[in-house]
Amino acid sequence: MGLESSCDETAAAILAPDGAILAETVLSQEREHAPFGGVVPEIAARAHLAFLPGRIQTVLAGAGLGFADLGAVAATAGPGLIGGLIVGSQIAKGIALARGLPYVAVNHLEAHALTPRLPGMVPGGAPFPYVLLLLSGGHCQCVLVCGVGAHERLGGTIDDAVGEAFDKVAKLLGLGWPGGPALERLASDGDPTRFRFPRPLLGRSGCDFSFSGLKTAVAQTVAKLAIGALPREVAADLAAGFQAAVTEVLADRAARALAMVGERCGAPPELLVVAGGVAANQAIRSALTEVATRAGARLVAPPVRLCTDNAVMVAWAAIERLRLGGRDGLDFAPRPRWGLETLAPPGGPA
Ligand code: KG4
Numbered sequence: 001m002g003l004e005s006s007c008d009e010t011a012a013a014i015l016a017p018d019g020a021i022l023a024e025t026v027l028s029q030e031r032e033h034a035p036f037g038g039v040v041p042e043i044a045a046r047a048h049l050a051f052l053p054g055r056i057q058t059v060l061a062g063a064g065l066g067f068a069d070l071g072a073v074a075a076t077a078g079p080g081l082i083g084g085l086i087v088g089s090q091i092a093k094g095i096a097l098a099r100g101l102p103y104v105a106v107n108h109l110e111a112h113a114l115t116p117r118l119p120g121m122v123p124g125g126a127p128f129p130y131v132l133l134l135l136s137g138g139h140c141q142c143v144l145v146c147g148v149g150a151h152e153r154l155g156g157t158i159d160d161a162v163g164e165a166f167d168k169v170a171k172l173l174g175l176g177w178p179g180g181p182a183l184e185r186l187a188s189d190g191d192p193t194r195f196r197f198p199r200p201l202l203g204r205s206g207c208d209f210s211f212s213g214l215k216t217a218v219a220q221t222v223a224k225l226a227i228g229a230l231p232r233e234v235a236a237d238l239a240a241g242f243q244a245a246v247t248e249v250l251a252d253r254a255a256r257a258l259a260m261v262g263e264r265c266g267a268p269p270e271l272l273v274v275a276g277g278v279a280a281n282q283a284i285r286s287a288l289t290e291v292a293t294r295a296g297a298r299l300v301a302p303p304v305r306l307c308t309d310n311a312v313m314v315a316w317a318a319i320e321r322l323r324l325g326g327r328d329g330l331d332f333a334p335r336p337r338w339g340l341e342t343l344a345p346p347g348g349p350a
């Protein structure tokens with residue numbers, strides 16, 4: 001059983017030892033946070049505490065299992081909002097202690113990173129190494145995934161995460177929160193060439209990202225228009241222009257990452273994997289498909305429900321770790337900051 005409570009999704013899942021999904025549930029706290037225009041950590045922690053026990057009952061019932069049937073319990077132990085991390089990991093530890101089960105403290109980023117290895121995701125299984133673009137509201141990084149607990153950071157954002165930029169621009173355009181999906185819908189009616197926004201770091205070496213200048217450029221354009229409430233077609237053109245800029249930058253950065261790895265390893269990696277909420281964006285997916293194909297690789301984009309925060313990925317990451325002999329002590333403290341590159345392959349000395 002895996003639990004996820006690091007941000008604003010309360011999720012639980014039960015997987016069979018081979019990774020087959022027996023039951024899963026994700027409860028978004030969007031309604032709780034929307035009035036504040038973003039995630040409020042205290043509200044999130046209280047909501048996790050209120051909802052997680054019920055979600056656990058739901059997946060147990062859905063899988064037709066009781067606590068006695070579980071083989072291990074895992075929770076996201078970081079990075080994320082500390083209140084939610086404490087709720088999820090204490091509940092998981094409580095179950096582990098009561099039932100004498102192994103406990104696995106899962107790194108949320110590694111859970112996203114190992115998702116393409118879930119059975120059925122890539123025929124024959126996703127082989128290491130692969131390049132991962134993690135694009136969410138809180139994270140924006142490019143990682144070479146070499147194995148369980150073996151990740152190399154190739155680059156990351158130097159300011160805003162890409163989802164954060166979508167959310168902030170959506171707010172400027174008068175859309176609700178979270179703004180990414182609404183912005184994408186609006187952009188589909190817009191002309192991406194009417195407003196030409198900057199492409200931060202385009203063509204630069206490495207694969208770092210920057211989005212705050214782009215967001216500012218959109219804000220300045222909106223201010224210059226000085227027309228109060230934006231007419232829908234203007235907002236659509238702004239959305240399309242912003243999305244085109246983000247897409248071009250992401251495609252450029254991904255191409256760099258594949259080339260960097262290709263140079264180093266003598267051949268490009270087989271797979272480019274995209275995960276995180278922003279991976280739901282169709283324009284971005286198709287641009288990345290092209291990038292991968294051009295580099296002789298293939299894009300793997302898990303289904304949207306497995307790209308956004310969920311507990312299936314937490315349970316799966318735990319299975320991968322358990323298979324290698326990894327389990328954690330009940331004294332493992334949740335970590336609000338916990339970079340992927342600090343992980344070690346499981347099974348070694350603690
Ligand atoms: O991974 P996620 O569910 O949660 C974390 O941030 O960890 O990602 C949520 C982010 C939000 O910023 C949301 O606006 C963005 O993903 N997002 C999108 C789309 N769907 C969700 N951004 C662009 N286009 C979308 N279709």
Ligand code: ZN
Binds near residue numbers: 136276
């Ligand atoms: Zn996430």
